[in-house]
Amino acid sequence: MAARAARVIVVAHGRTAAVRAAAFPSPDDVLELPPAGDVVKGEGRAGPEERCLGTARWLGVAAVADPGLRDCDLGRWRGRAFAEVAAEEPEGVRAWLSDPGAVPHGGESVAGLIARMGEWLGGLPPGRSLAVTHPAVVRAMLVSALRLPDVAYWRVDVPPLGRVELSGFDGRWNLRLPQWGPLMGASRGSEGIFPDFSAISEGDFEG
Template sequence: MTVRVMLISPASDGPSHEARFGDDGPLGAAGLRRTRAAAGSLPAAGQVLTAPSARCAGSASALGLAEARPEPALRDLDPGRWRGRPLAEVGTDEPRALAAWLTDPEAAPHGGESVRDVVARVGAWLDGLEDGRVLAVAPPAVVRAALVHALALPPQTFWRLDVLPLSVTELSGRGGRWNLRCGAPLPQGTTDAASPAETQTP
């Protein structure tokens, strides 16, 4: 038996939503609509978890995961005194501190968690899972941390891992050896199918 972990990132509220540190506001109407449209598409799991934030808990509910229970280890990276501040504002007021945080995995100029801290926290949770399937709604920082730990990536790659809104990242393994499953197949019969021109080879 192995552990199969499916990490689901919450939807975003669109490009007009201002990025803020530690943003824990509930999903807006657009985000909720997209999330509800995906309800029923996820497989059953022995454990169904959610990060203990309003956004992730609300996403779990909108996905139809009524049984999801909060897991403290999946909480978002703690931004310390930057919590609630817009990213652009911090970049203007504290450019050196922000640059250090984005380039040095040990740095925590805000007084909260460093990248290395969150990777260690999420890695300990991941390695402590028992065999079976786990579904978890988690913020992008937690998904990045899981990938850095599971694949033994340099922590400097943390910010270079893009986690798309309302996406699923799947890890499987046990005993400290993990595999990443990439390229989940698209549902058949959708209007997103490639046109003949797009499928032609040069």
């Protein structure tokens, strides 16, 4: 019997106070989403931070906290506005934006995050799963899965509630673009994994 491939839908958490303020996220970053409903539509994993677990609840996902989906550790930059850090540490910010191995903030490098997400993908069991995590983690996951150079991390944009699908077997991953949305002419779920995904939009949580 042929081995089954792993397939994972990965969702970035909703908009937060740090996103709105153009700041580096901190562990206590506040999620800006309406109250979650009581209907559970499925199960999955989520980053251990409340902004991931809260997004999962809002989406109707009963999620287990997964430390492997934690956010990139930005060290002493956490919670600070990007403009402020760039003004105080211009060389450090330039290094961080150009060298994936740089750790001017004293935390985790982009290269380290990409490697960590490669290990996480490699540990997925066969079959379907769903994960709610951070935009930075989604970016790193895509770079790892598609075997792109680490510098490609800075060329991937992941908006709040952005979604990607990856399917793979034996370390080889394919990216599958969503097949729903106003330009597609029809809304579509994920074959029972997440049937109401097409209803999500940023307008649902903008204040």
